[in-house]
Amino acid sequence: MPKKYHIEVRPTPNRYPQIGRSGIVDWGEGCLKCPSCVKHECVYNVYRQRTFSAETNADTIDELCKDCFRCVQGCPKRLIHKALNPEWENLGDDVYTPEVVAANWEQAKTGKIPVSGAGYGGAFVGKGFDSMWTDMSEIVRPTRDGIHGREYISTVVDLGRWPANLRFDERGNLSTQPLPMVRVPIPVLFDIPAFGDMSSRVWHAVALAASELGTLAIIPQAEVEPLSDLRSWLVPLLETDGWDRKWIRQFRMVELADSSDTEERFDRIKRIDEGIIVSVRVPATVDAATRAWELTDHGVDIIHFVADERGYEPGVPDARHLKDVIRAQHGALVERGVRDEITVMASGGIAMAEHVIKSILCGANVVGIDLPLLLALECRLCRNCAEGGECPVRLSTIDPRWGAQRIVNLVGAWHNQCLEMMGAMGIREARRLRGEEGRVMFFEDLETDTFARLFKGREG
Amino acid sequence: MRYRNIWSEVPPRKVIATPSRFRRGIGKYTVVVSDACNHCLKCVVVCPESVFRARGSKLEPPQDHLCLGIECSKKSNRCMANCPVSAIRVGVNPSVKALGDRRWTADLLMSTWRMAETGSLPKNDLEYRIGGSQGGFDRLRFAFPKRLPKPDLDKNDIDTSITLNRRNDACERIDIPIPVYGGGMSFGSISQVTMLSRIRAYAAWGSFCCTGEGGYPEILYPFDDHIITQVATGLFGVREETIQRVKIVEFKYAQGAKPGLGGHLLGDKVTPAVARIRETVPGSSLFSPFPFHSVYSVEDHKKHIDWIKTVNKRGLVSVKVSTPSDVDMVAVGSYYAGAHIVHLDGSYGGTGAAPDVAKKNIAMPIEYAIPKVHKFLVDEGIRDEICLIASGGARTAYDVAKAIALGADGVVTGTSDLVALECVRCHNCESGRGCARGIATTDAELVGLMDLEWGTRRIINMLWCWRDQLREILYRLGMRSIRELVGRTDVLAHLDYNSNVQDDDVREAIY
Numbered sequence: 001m002p003k004k005y006h007i008e009v010r011p012t013p014n015r016y017p018q019i020g021r022s023g024i025v026d027w028g029e030g031c032l033k034c035p036s037c038v039k040h041e042c043v044y045n046v047y048r049q050r051t052f053s054a055e056t057n058a059d060t061i062d063e064l065c066k067d068c069f070r071c072v073q074g075c076p077k078r079l080i081h082k083a084l085n086p087e088w089e090n091l092g093d094d095v096y097t098p099e100v101v102a103a104n105w106e107q108a109k110t111g112k113i114p115v116s117g118a119g120y121g122g123a124f125v126g127k128g129f130d131s132m133w134t135d136m137s138e139i140v141r142p143t144r145d146g147i148h149g150r151e152y153i154s155t156v157v158d159l160g161r162w163p164a165n166l167r168f169d170e171r172g173n174l175s176t177q178p179l180p181m182v183r184v185p186i187p188v189l190f191d192i193p194a195f196g197d198m199s200s201r202v203w204h205a206v207a208l209a210a211s212e213l214g215t216l217a218i219i220p221q222a223e224v225e226p227l228s229d230l231r232s233w234l235v236p237l238l239e240t241d242g243w244d245r246k247w248i249r250q251f252r253m254v255e256l257a258d259s260s261d262t263e264e265r266f267d268r269i270k271r272i273d274e275g276i277i278v279s280v281r282v283p284a285t286v287d288a289a290t291r292a293w294e295l296t297d298h299g300v301d302i303i304h305f306v307a308d309e310r311g312y313e314p315g316v317p318d319a320r321h322l323k324d325v326i327r328a329q330h331g332a333l334v335e336r337g338v339r340d341e342i343t344v345m346a347s348g349g350i351a352m353a354e355h356v357i358k359s360i361l362c363g364a365n366v367v368g369i370d371l372p373l374l375l376a377l378e379c380r381l382c383r384n385c386a387e388g389g390e391c392p393v394r395l396s397t398i399d400p401r402w403g404a405q406r407i408v409n410l411v412g413a414w415h416n417q418c419l420e421m422m423g424a425m426g427i428r429e430a431r432r433l434r435g436e437e438g439r440v441m442f443f444e445d446l447e448t449d450t451f452a453r454l455f456k457g458r459e460g
Numbered sequence: 461m462r463y464r465n466i467w468s469e470v471p472p473r474k475v476i477a478t479p480s481r482f483r484r485g486i487g488k489y490t491v492v493v494s495d496a497c498n499h500c501l502k503c504v505v506v507c508p509e510s511v512f513r514a515r516g517s518k519l520e521p522p523q524d525h526l527c528l529g530i531e532c533s534k535k536s537n538r539c540m541a542n543c544p545v546s547a548i549r550v551g552v553n554p555s556v557k558a559l560g561d562r563r564w565t566a567d568l569l570m571s572t573w574r575m576a577e578t579g580s581l582p583k584n585d586l587e588y589r590i591g592g593s594q595g596g597f598d599r600l601r602f603a604f605p606k607r608l609p610k611p612d613l614d615k616n617d618i619d620t621s622i623t624l625n626r627r628n629d630a631c632e633r634i635d636i637p638i639p640v641y642g643g644g645m646s647f648g649s650i651s652q653v654t655m656l657s658r659i660r661a662y663a664a665w666g667s668f669c670c671t672g673e674g675g676y677p678e679i680l681y682p683f684d685d686h687i688i689t690q691v692a693t694g695l696f697g698v699r700e701e702t703i704q705r706v707k708i709v710e711f712k713y714a715q716g717a718k719p720g721l722g723g724h725l726l727g728d729k730v731t732p733a734v735a736r737i738r739e740t741v742p743g744s745s746l747f748s749p750f751p752f753h754s755v756y757s758v759e760d761h762k763k764h765i766d767w768i769k770t771v772n773k774r775g776l777v778s779v780k781v782s783t784p785s786d787v788d789m790v791a792v793g794s795y796y797a798g799a800h801i802v803h804l805d806g807s808y809g810g811t812g813a814a815p816d817v818a819k820k821n822i823a824m825p826i827e828y829a830i831p832k833v834h835k836f837l838v839d840e841g842i843r844d845e846i847c848l849i850a851s852g853g854a855r856t857a858y859d860v861a862k863a864i865a866l867g868a869d870g871v872v873t874g875t876s877d878l879v880a881l882e883c884v885r886c887h888n889c890e891s892g893r894g895c896a897r898g899i900a901t902t903d904a905e906l907v908g909l910m911d912l913e914w915g916t917r918r919i920i921n922m923l924w925c926w927r928d929q930l931r932e933i934l935y936r937l938g939m940r941s942i943r944e945l946v947g948r949t950d951v952l953a954h955l956d957y958n959s960n961v962q963d964d965d966v967r968e969a970i971y
Contacts, residue, residue, distance in 0.1 A: 022558035043896040043906065067886040068896035072555055073482035078490075078521065082558040103816070113817065115724065117889025117900060119717050119810040119853070119875060120819040121561030124595020133807065136720035136784045136823050138713045138751060139761050139793060145722075145749055354821045417817040423750070424720020424822050441785055446828045454831065454949045455957035 004152060005185045007213065007412035009111025012405045016378055016393050017053050018105060021088050021098070023062040024071070025081045038074035047071075092381045095128065095310040100351050101375060104410060108376035111409035113353075113416045128311055128321040129355045131443035137426040144423040153419050155430040157187045157366050159216075159253065159343050160277050161301050180275045180301070182216070182252050184366070186415055187430045188356055190217035190407075191347040191368030192237065194309040195386040196379065199396035200226055205403025206373055207234060212408050218255055218368065235279070238265075245272050253277040255304065258291070263298050270299075277301045284325045284348060285313045289332035296338045304345040305329060305364075309371055311349015322349050323362045330363025330435050339435075353417035363435040376410040377403050467656065468682035471916050473664045475579030475924050478917040480525070480882060481910065485577075487525030488570060488586055490553045491533075497547040503539045509583065512539065524553070525570070528584045563808060564875070564885050565592045568855060575925035576880035576918035581970045589858040589964070593808075596827035597859045602933060602964040603953040609938025618931045619941040622870045624708070624847050625776050625800050632707050632774050636667040638927050639870035639942050640860060642877060643805075643851055644690045644712065644780075646674025648725050648734040648746075649812030649889070650878075650900045651907040657915025658877050659683050664920050670710055670872075673723050673748060675737035676702040688778065691768070693722050694748030696738040703771045708801070711764060713751065714782035716809030716852035719823035722748030724813040726890055731902045762797035769798065776800040778849070783807060783829040788836035795837070795846050803872060804829050806852030810875040812900055813890030826852045827866065834867025834947055855879075857929035858964075867947040880922040881915050925970070932966040 024046075039047040046064045053060060062085055071080045091098040099122075103114050125131050145151045160181035169175045190206055203223045210217035210233040218235040219227070221242065227234060228250070235253045236243075248254060248269065256265055258280050266278055279302035280295055282288055292303055305325060312319035326346050333339040346359045347368030359367045371381065378393045385391050422428065425439050433439075479485065491511055493503075499519050503512040509526040512519060527533070533540045533550035540548050560566040571588035575581065581588055590598045624634040642662045647655055649672065656679065662669040663686040670688040671680065675697015680687055684705045691698050692712035703709055714720065725734075727745040735742040755761050765777050778801035779794040781787065791802045806826025811819070830850050837843040850863045851872035860871045879885070881899050888894075894901030898909025934942060937951050945951070953961045 025554075043893065066888050066896065067558060067884065068888070069486065069555070069559070069884050069886075070482070070896055073480070073484045073486060076483060076521065078484065078492075082555040084557050113815050115726075115813055115815050115890060116819075116887040117811065117813050117891075117895075118883075118885055118887045119563070120808050120816075121563050121885065121887065122593070122820060123562050124593040124598065124808075124825065130820075133824055134822050136714065136782060138720070138781055138784060139755055139790055140758060140786070141756075352817075354817050358821075417815065420721060420815055420818055421822060424818070426720075439785075441824050446824060450828045450831055451954050451957065455952075455954040458953075458958060 005155065005214075007111075007408060007415055009409045009412040010405055011110055012108070012402060012409060014105070014109055014378060015398075015402075017058050017060055018063050018102070019087050019091060019380070020062040020065065020085055021102070022065065022067060022082050023059070023085045024065055025083050027079045030077050030079060032077055034076065038071040038080070041074070042071060043068060093310065095349055096351055096371065096375075096381055101381060103352070104372055104375040105378065107413035108378075108406040108410040111412045113413050113420070125443050128349065129323055129352075129358045132323065132358055133441045134354075134357060134361065134421055134425060135439040135441060136424040141426050144426055144428045151423075151428070153422050153428045155186050155415060155418060155422075156183060157430050158183050159279075159302055159345075159366065161299070161343070162341050164338070164341050180277055182277055184215045186213065186215055186411065187360060187366045187418075188411060188414070189215055189235070189345065189347075189366060189368045190373055191306075191370045192218055192220060193370040193374050195383060196374045197385040197391035197395035201398050201400050202374075202377065202395060202403065203227065204400035205377065205398060205407060208400055208404035209407035209411070210234070212404060213411055216253060237281070248276065249273050251276060253279060253302075255279040255281055257281045258283075258295075262295070266298065266300060279304045279345065281306055283314050284322055284346065285316060286320055286325050286328045289329060292329055292333060293336055293338070296333065296336075296342045300342070302343040302345055303329075304347065304368065306368075307346070307348030309348060311351075311355075314348075322346055323358060326359060326362040326364050327437075334435070353414035354421065356414065357418055357421045357433065358440070360430065360433045361436055361440045365431075365434055372410060373407055376406040466913060467679060469660075470663045470683070470686075471660055471913075471920065473666075473920060473924075475921050476917050477578060478914055478921060479577050480573070481914055482882070484521070485523065485525030485573065486553070486555065486559065486570060487527055488553055488556060488567070488584065489524055489527040489529055490551055491522040491524040491527050491539075492549045492551070493519065493522060494547045494549070496545045498545050500544060502542045502544065503548060506538055506542045525573075532584075560885055562593045563591045563853070564855060564879065569879055569885065572856075572876060572879045572922060573882060576922045579921040579924040581925060581929070581967050583967075588967070589856055591855060596825050597853065597855075597862050599955045600827075600862050601953050601955065601961050602858075602861070602865075602937070603951055603958075603962065604936040604964060605938070608936065613935055613938065613940065615931050615935050617940070618934050619943070620927055620930050620934075622847070622942065626847050627800055627845050630774070631776055631800065634707060634776065636665075636870075638665055638667055638923060639864060639930070640873055640923065640926065641667045641688070641849075641870070642669030643810075643872040643874040644670035644672035644688070644710065645812070645874060646672030646690075646696075646723075646725070647677050647737055648674045648729055648731075648902060651898065651902060651910070652677065652679060652733075653907055653910050653912050653915060654878070654881060654899050656680070656912055657881065657910075658919060659686060660912075660916040661877075661919030661923065662686055664916070665923055668708060673712060674725075674734065675739075676705065677737050681705070690780075692748060693750055693752050694746065696740070696746070696748070700771055703768060703775070706772070706775060708776045708778055709768050709772060710778040710780055710801075710803065711768075712780045713755075714780070714805070715811065716782050716805035716807050716823065716826070717811035718814035718818040719782035719784070719807060720750060721815070721818055722750040724748075724890070726813060728892055729890075729894055729902045734902055758793035758797055761793060765798045778803050780805055783823045783826065783852075785824070787824070787829050788833050791833045791837060791846075791848075792840055792842070795842050799846070801847045801849055802833070803849040803851065804833060804868075805872075806850070809852030810878075826850050826854070826863070830863055830866040830868050831949070838947075857926035858933075860926065861930055861933050861945065862952065864942060864945045865948050865952050867949075869943075869946055876922065877919050880918045881910065882918075928970050929966060932969050936966070
């Protein structure tokens with residue numbers, strides 16, 4: 001059995017106050033100055049810890065309050081009220097909701113998986129990844145108890161190609177040459193964020209985190225130079241030129257953006273060194289199946305389907321979600337009989353731990369995460385940077401070691417959540433999750449089997 | 461005076477007004493009386509809901525959670541128009557926006573508080589039937605006939621009882637007068653006061669309440685006949701003697717809020733008392749394993765059930781399972797293994813602590829599982845021999861009725877009971893000292909926030925209102941018994957598939 005993979009998480013405090021869900025609005029006017037004020041009785045000591053941050057002009061109470069409503073109900077003059085924080089409501093978008101953003105911040109800070117009391121408080125069903133449930137096992141199928149270390153669950157995945165068949169010579173010895181392969185301990189690579197207040201410090205943090213986790217970071221070619229110590233963990237996204245034989249041989253894996261001459265560029269790299277894994281970055285659209293076939297037939301190691309940052313087909317009206325793209329692409333490769341020869345990577349809109357598992361269940365081997373890397377560094381997704389504005393958390397100024405630990409914490413928490421989900425399914429290998437649609441319940445299918453069967457075509 | 465030990469008494473089944481234990485109830489509207497008030501007390505006279513009360517000659521701060529709303533306050537015979545100094549302002553309570561979530565909206569919390577306080581429905585426009593999850597129960601409506609099918613039906617004669625043992629065997633025959641019993645919440649996850657409040661309330665109703673996976677504290681012994689004891693994967697506090705005390709034993713194979721995971725009780729809540737009952741170490745977090753490592757097949761499962769039946773010959777066996785894709789097979793397997801009750805716990809159920817990733821993503825919502833299992837059991841020809849109980853997201857009397865119309869015999873509640881005890885769904889049950897409102901905590905000071913008699917009455921009142929709503933629904937459907945409703949999806953409509961769906965409000969008939 002391989003050595004057990006363990007991610008070393010460490011509490012790593014925020015640099016800036018967090019944006020809380022709701023704030024307390026209290027008036028001093030009319031206060032009776034009761035000797036036992038409800039504010040002193042706060043169970044969480046929120047009022048005693050309260051300070052004012054001059055830098056962000058914010059009252060820390062909004063970050064500390066846990067919404068128990070005791071003070072609201074207890075003040076005899078009714079001077080205390082609660083209100084939703086408008087900054088919270090404006091956070092992120094419909095995929096990176098305020099809850100998703102805040103949960104990632106918290107995981108990057110503590111390295112712990114989010115645990116809470118009371119049942120789920122969200123919508124019955126949502127778009128994209130929120131329209132599928134993973135299966136679980138009980139009584140008739142064994143589960144795996146991975147999270148507390150009682151059983152070993154492996155999240156290792158392999159990146160590369162597999163031969164369609166093995167050949168043997170007359171003497172019965174294997175004559176097929178083994179193909180190059182990179183093994184990563186988690187099915188998560190780091191991808192390039194669509195925006196961000198990037199700097200060499202941020203790339204350094206990303207690369208350091210990749211090296212600590214034993215995974216790979218896809219990084220623009222221009223940013224690779226200062227990080228040459230960490231090159232084993234880097235996947236340069238190659239520009240058309242500006243690289244040579246010697247330089248490229250430093251890397252285990254490189255990536256090409258798909259273009260009209262992809263095949264020629266691929267051949268050129270493989271002529272330099274067959275051992276370099278080459279990934280081709282293709283826009284994640286349902287209609288790209290023929291392109292995936294071409295690339296597979298040509299011998300590409302990895303097809304990397306890239307959705308937009310929210311997880312939808314890029315630049316397409318009525319864009320479909322990444323999960324549907326992966327299902328379609330996976331299905332097309334299966335149909336052609338080549339699915340087991342190639343690695344499929346999916347990225348864009350992977351915002352939470354469950355999206356990793358769900359993407360793989362839909363047919364990917366491995367996923368790439370982008371914006372969560374920045375969330376770990378306290379990014380607020382305000383997109384000011386994309387418009388040339390100032391970053392409210394001055395992301396570019398971070399200490400790379402602090403940033404790396406925050407990313408390690410986030411991935412550590414995600415990893416444990418993946419173990420929970422795999423344990424519940426009774427699947428003990430991430431490799432066996434791939435395309436395992438029998439362990440997924442899709443909203444459309446449940447709806448057809450249940451409510452459509454019962455209610456469709458009937459008078460109300 | 462004779463000393464009465466109310467801790468061991470089954471309280472009477474009647475509605476006793478039980479207002480908020482905090483200084484001020486939370487309502488949809490706020491009523492503000494400015495300093496201009498001259499204490500003429502006209503408002504006290506004109507308000508139909510006792511929002512304004514006088515202490516001596518002075519006006520007390522208004523009970524604005526009772527307020528009927530802005531429309532009412534503006535009427536010529538009501539408070540604002542009759543205030544000679546224009547000191548009264550009625551508006552929407554801004555704090556309400558920060559209250560609740562999609563499943564338990566602020567309206568649903570406040571209307572449940574109202575039921576727990578008065579035993580009747582809110583008189584104002586609070587929504588009391590559905591939440592805001594936009595799916596499942598929240599998209600289903602009752603399609604009442606326009607004319608009453610049986611106008612001579614006496615509402616008080618409508619039967620809401622269900623039978624828990626539908627096998628023709630030698631075990632206990634148990635009917636409960638309401639189609640509801642209390643789900644497992646362990647001592648440790650909730651306080652002893654909360655636990656006893658629930659059990660006493662269900663005992664008052666002649667129903668049952670489950671101990672959860674935290675052992676069987678001695679203080680529960682007077683209520684043995686109304687207790688379901690749980691055997692879960694951690695086997696905390698399970699002894700031969702505890703299994704023999706009760707009429708129903710529940711195997712918890714899985715829990716809806718964390719399907720495929722064992723229970724969590726974080727160290728802070730493991731006080732010496734909790735540790736003693738569970739036979740563990742104080743302060744040390746408890747993680748139940750998953751699954752039962754002695755059960756990997758239906759045959760193993762039968763062995764488990766036989767074990768309980770050997771220890772307690774008359775007791776009923778309930779099997780609590782979550783909702784995987786093959787939940788129908790699990791249900792049939794449980795029937796053949798000898799279970800009396802199959803209890804399906806859907807994925808949106810409650811918990812004292814669970815990873816968020818599990819609450820949201822694993823296993824299917826109960827609304828899909830009930831019809832799937834019901835149909836399968838009918839097709840197998842064994843539906844009449846098993847009691848199918850649903851839980852995991854049933855928040856209201858309407859959810860209970862909808863679950864039954866989808867194919868369940870009855871429903872198990874949990875979160876609604878806690879909401880009746882003024883839970884605000886802040887989701888902090890698990891951390892530190894536990895619940896700031898003294899419900900899901902073992903902290904000595906916080907436990908003292910709630911009184912046993914108060915807690916018991918609140919739950920009795922809520923169930924009273926639920927029973928009335930169930931009767932009203934059945935009355936409008938022309939049914940004499942809730943047993944007629946089982947599997948009657950034809951009396952439901954779904955907003956996604958049916959048009960012209962009528963409003964199914966019964967408010968006016970209940971208060």
